[in-house]
Amino acid sequence: xxxxxxxxxxxxxxxxxxxxxxxxxxxxxxxxxxxxxxxxxxxxxxxxxxxxxxxxxxxxxxxxxxxxxxxxxxxxxxxxxxxxxxxxxx
Numbered sequence: 081x082x083x084x085x086x087x088x089x090x091x092x093x094x095x096x097x098x099x100x101x102x103x104x105x106x107x108x109x110x111x112x113x114x115x116x117x118x119x120x121x122x123x124x125x126x127x128x129x130x131x132x133x134x135x136x137x138x139x140x141x142x143x144x145x146x147x148x149x150x151x152x153x154x155x156x157x158x159x160x161x162x163x164x165x166x167x168x169x170x
Contacts, residue, residue, distance in 0.1 A: 138145040150156040157163040
């Protein structure tokens with residue numbers, strides 16, 4: 081069986097290539113990961129933007145929705161109604 085001999089020059093060249101390209105490759109992989117994360121964040125923000133736009137439209141046009149929001153967030157009552165506040169037991 082013949083032995084395969086690797087010349088030292090080939091080892092030096094291979095080591096040199098690794099030293100030159102490995103930091104760039106790791107930086108590339110890091111940037112690729114950050115890019116994927118940012119794309120997911122963009123998609124989430126776009127969905128949030130659509131949701132807020134729809135809510136804005138409802139607040140501008142739907143009187144029933146406005147009343148619901150006012151009752152829930154500000155405790156507004158209609159004329160003749162008596163608001164009752166329930167406290168949670170401690």
